[in-house]
Amino acid sequence: MARTIAVSGSASGIGQALASMLRDAGDTVIGIDLRDADVRADLGGPEGRSRAVAEVLDLSGGTLDAVVACAGVSDFTVLPVKVNYFGAVALLDGLRPALARAAAPRAAVVGSIAGTHPVDEAVVRACLDGDEAAALRAAAKVVEAGAGSQTYSSSKSALAQWLRRACVTPEWAGAGIPLNAIAPGVVRTPMTEPLFADEAMFQIMNEAVPMPLNGYADAEVIAEALRWLISPVNTHMTGQVIYVDGGAEPALRDPGVF
Ligand SMILES: NC(=O)c1ccc[n+]([C@@H]2O[C@H](COP(=O)([O-])OP(=O)(O)OC[C@H]3O[C@@H](n4cnc5c(N)ncnc54)[C@H](O)[C@@H]3O)[C@@H](O)[C@H]2O)c1
Numbered sequence: 001m002a003r004t005i006a007v008s009g010s011a012s013g014i015g016q017a018l019a020s021m022l023r024d025a026g027d028t029v030i031g032i033d034l035r036d037a038d039v040r041a042d043l044g045g046p047e048g049r050s051r052a053v054a055e056v057l058d059l060s061g062g063t064l065d066a067v068v069a070c071a072g073v074s075d076f077t078v079l080p081v082k083v084n085y086f087g088a089v090a091l092l093d094g095l096r097p098a099l100a101r102a103a104a105p106r107a108a109v110v111g112s113i114a115g116t117h118p119v120d121e122a123v124v125r126a127c128l129d130g131d132e133a134a135a136l137r138a139a140a141k142v143v144e145a146g147a148g149s150q151t152y153s154s155s156k157s158a159l160a161q162w163l164r165r166a167c168v169t170p171e172w173a174g175a176g177i178p179l180n181a182i183a184p185g186v187v188r189t190p191m192t193e194p195l196f197a198d199e200a201m202f203q204i205m206n207e208a209v210p211m212p213l214n215g216y217a218d219a220e221v222i223a224e225a226l227r228w229l230i231s232p233v234n235t236h237m238t239g240q241v242i243y244v245d246g247g248a249e250p251a252l253r254d255p256g257v258f
Pocket of ligand 1: 009032034042074083084112186189
């Protein structure tokens with residue numbers, strides 16, 4: 001049966017691949033992005049987030065079968081905290097009542113292998129406290145200290161922890177809504193193009209994200225995994241961060257981590 005699915009970051013990369021896969025299968029996709037989308041909104045700030053939620057509710061008629069928060073940025077500023085964490089959480093929280101009205105609702109976010117890299121604990125804590133001003137202050141200190149990549153890793157770590165807390169609550173599990181993440185390794189998209197173009201960055205990326213199984217992924221690989229997570233057949237998996245990363249996570253982490 002055709003479903004109505006909201007996808008943020010639908011204008012590029014993984015979100016675009018997912019949106020076109022779903023549309024090809026007959027679903028109605030409500031794309032959200034800064035440009036080239038059904039809903040054009042900036043998820044980096046409160047006004048854009050509220051407008052995105054309101055417009056998606058309007059276009060969907062108030063019922064959504066699935067939401068995928070895919071929009072993200074990876075620059076070494078405070079922006080990843082705004083978009084990757086607060087933008088994603090606001091979208092999911094804002095659209096959750098519309099999911100609760102569907103027969104088989106599903107939600108997913110796009111995390112990252114970077115969520116397992118070093119993070120700034122003050123940023124993560126402020127995110128989980130829902131204190132965006134404090135998170136941005138802490139992130140600005142991280143940038144000033146020259147550890148800008150940690151704003152990205154912190155945003156993705158916080159997002160994974162948020163979903164593991166939220167997924168079992170009455171609002172999510174109690175409403176029958178599985179909430180999971182796909183955490184990619186390196187995916188060939190416009191986001192990573194500059195890394196492939198720069199020899200020094202390429203070396204750093206190879207060391208930070210070793211991918212012994214089949215190397216770098218295409219966006220469609222991640223989109224397929226997201227598609228399964230939000231399909232009606234996923235009745236019992238929730239709170240999971242699934243690494244679709246060519247083996248980077250087992251290569252990097254203690255095998256005793258469960
Ligand atoms: N490409 C990778 O290697 C990789 C690895 C791990 C995780 N990810 C995650 O996957 C997701 C998708 O990344 P991608 O590689 O497809 O990147 P991409 O740059 O191709 O696409 C990201 C999309 O998000 C949109 N976006 C950015 N800021 C926004 C904002 N403020 N409001 C609304 N939309 C905004 C962009 O316009 C763009 O269309 C991101 O969350 C990213 O962190 C990517």
